[in-house]
Amino acid sequence: MTAVSSSRPRVSPWVLSAFWFGSAFHWLLLLTILMPTNVVSFVGEAQKGTYLGALTAIGAVIALVVPPLVGAHSDRTGRRLPYLKLGVGVNLAGLAVMGVAVATLGGMTGFWVYLLGFLLVQLGNNYATAPYSALIPQLVPPELRGRYSGIMGMLQATAQLLGAVAGIAIGQLGLPQVVGFVLIALTLVVPAVITMRGVPEGDAPPARTGESMPWTQLFTFKPFLWVFITRVLFALGQYSVQPFLQYYAGDVLRQRNEVLSSSLMLACIIVASILSAVVGGQLSDRIGRKPVIYVAGTTMAVAALLLLLAPNFGAALALSVAFGLGFGAFTSVDWALGSDAMPSEKSYARDMGIWHVAFVAPQFVGLPQGQLLDWGNAQGGNLGYTLVFGIAAAFFLLGVILVRNVPDTRKAAA
Template identity: 55%
Template structure:
């Protein structure tokens, strides 16, 4: 098999499964899951039970990707894991759709997490294995843009299904949305599997081996891991609770629909900056783009506390999206550049992937903090969780300068 330099892989087809996965998570996390949790447990405990569900389930992406990645490195295969992971993921989505109480819903979501991480841990190694370093900004930008497009179409799908229910075309929006999640996830995986080759094993066998314990002694990897975790902490401090924020603070009459508009505004801004950010980073380096993008995200998280109306919240979401899109377009390229050895790309990208998902554990204490703060004073809980997001984003921007050997 030819190497990536002589046989380039189309970056859009390479990252197409990220499109389906983004569509999947966009509809599940901020829209379907919060609405179902309220339906199952009521208003008074919604933050606690949502935080519990997301926090406990985050143990799976915390533990599984490095283990599956290491096994994928050993057997020399990436794509079979995508097949079986998507099957389990789709079964979990079906279980969530059929659930009528909280605990079966919770268990089905655990299966979703298990399948999605089984699929994505080896899949994460494909960009560093199939794309040369000088083109990774472009590939990372394509990946970021596809993720944002998946989120955009997820938001549009939620709005359209709601309209179709209102017009009497569909009997229920919830079941139609779960069905769409499964169809898009399976379809994007099928296109990826048909168009992306297994990476050549020769480049892995020729690379030096690196122990697990030595990985975090590699300074570039250590700081990329820590800063990515900080940005994820900022994101997960507020993302699961946006629907509650719009209903309680901004006082929109239909928060489940309004959160779709807010997230679409974020995606619109991100789409503008995603592909441009990746290409710019190939010329000027990854870190300058992250300084600007992360700084804008921190400012916007602060501004959300003072949004007097839904229109202003939409404008802030658009600005946040500009930062988020640029950050997403560069983030994967920076992580790939920091990998110390081609021998263990899947394992090491799986460990780096922990920095994305371990911060989901913050949803449990943040959910408790939200309910506690709101019990002390009206909407104090939202001030606390948005304020903590500002701190996390700002720390990520400040500490990215410690990444040595990567522009």
Template identity: 60%
Template structure:
């Protein structure tokens, strides 16, 4: 039986959507949601309210991608599903932008999560479906670079929000416009992958059976641990800067407030990430994915612990660059490692949808970490930050250790 060769696609076009969605999530999690929660519920409940909101979104992010992915595999469509899902995502953004209270705001966030996660499963299937295995490191590196570039732009926009040069409502509209533009570029310039040859339909979503495939299971676990580390601290950095650092002077410039300082910190993380992303992706094609993961986990864990001892904002920013170097290295091999571990070409979207859950389900950690932050700070001076950052570092170390269990992937 002859099969149609997968289409060759430009890696930059393939990764366009990921640029927009990275810009989208950075501004939401690191800038807009923390500030809006403080505005809606006040100081005492900011941590737990934000954690609950993100956890509710994570429930959708955990359940929806495998279901949509299985449907995408069955009907053989990727791009149209991405396009319509992004429209739902944009509706959620607009609801959040003009919400009069925290309840409507939360509803908008749930609509947004439905749209974004419905797009993720068919989009995630594109790399293993159209990229040859020997080039996945390069393509994953480009995707990581555009992910970090989207976050870089998000940090710049976040600084404008912090300086009160950009109204929050306009920021939500800007996110929606960029997400529509970048997703349209991907849909327009990436050809619909050819349908798989006729044969048995992809099996129904069966998580237990999928996890019995050893390489997939351990890739899932290590990706989840990296996600737990990231979501333990990312939504709380704005509060950390305000409560622990306090002084927002950088050289002779006073950044003025924690929102602006947080955006500058995120820019430092992204700058470090961009410096390592493309190089690490290409290196992984030669020496393997695991050595890159070892370096990434070490850098991220060290930086997370060292932040507890940072005396001022310049030191915080230097540590942010170190963290970014590790985060960029991890990002550059993340998609390649996941693609290498897929058990079957007949169910790419479903399985990549399940794989994506490893990075969205950890958003649940924001709720207990938010509670831990509020509890710790109530019982000791900044004790909550010591607990939260320490837990995050332990997740990174554990991920680095367990990636050794991934068999058949170098």
């Protein structure tokens, strides 16, 4: 692996990670609070899991294709920020279409317009992500990547907390759903501008050292291969549960206000993840990435299983805290581990785009998991939730087991 030179100019981790703040708020509020509610209003209760799963799976097609292609083009031009600017613009257009569908349309007509807007959101966000992701390994030397990744994880978690709070406020105050889309748009734009103004193109020159691996050989590079596989598994665990958390609060925990209850659970997860994110990232610079992931992944798997046995809402909140501690530690190390596994500076954006696919493509699991949820619940006894949460835990545990295969590409700082 070609390492980044420590002499390369660096930018503040807060500025560099600002766009992740906006993007994290965006996806938390959209995927876990607004979309589940909106889908029910369009298609009804009986098919909510199937249609929500289908929506996320269709969006994942774009997330699968766009980042590697745009990343490769970014590597050829040596530019990063113009892609961020255009991608955010398309993202905002998609949010506007979704908001219009919710505010003015209903039934299946509204759903198809809503789907169109969601596809634009996915296109714009993923168009921006791959070139932007390349800034992290390009500008940050290996010995500081844990710290930078930890700050990025903390910003993401803080944004997710604000997204959960926004969801609570919308539900409790009875605000129109379109307010959520306006909040997402504002919170996406401001951090994006901070990053675009704080990271001039002159500080992010095209990386030209090292040899770029052909697409067909990229997965023969073992650090990249195993980091990709394990990230897929952790993402499968996350997306097996995340879209259906609101339904779980109502169907299993018997909460009358599902939006408020799921938002409180998310808030517990996120507050705990904020506490563990920076600590996990800095710790990984000293002891290595994998030990942190072992503990984090096991914690998430156990918490997911125990949620099935939660006797009441208070117990579910406590388990949410435990899950959040694991999730924050994992997030803090995730980007550092991925950056360490890049085979060449010459193809950072392309390779980070492919690596990003490992996180977004597993959204496809929403479709079969949604169908499994509806089928299982139709059998009685909340069987659907037992199957979905159990599968999520299995993904987390398999990720923990296989991360041991990731070769060490750097030595932990003494």
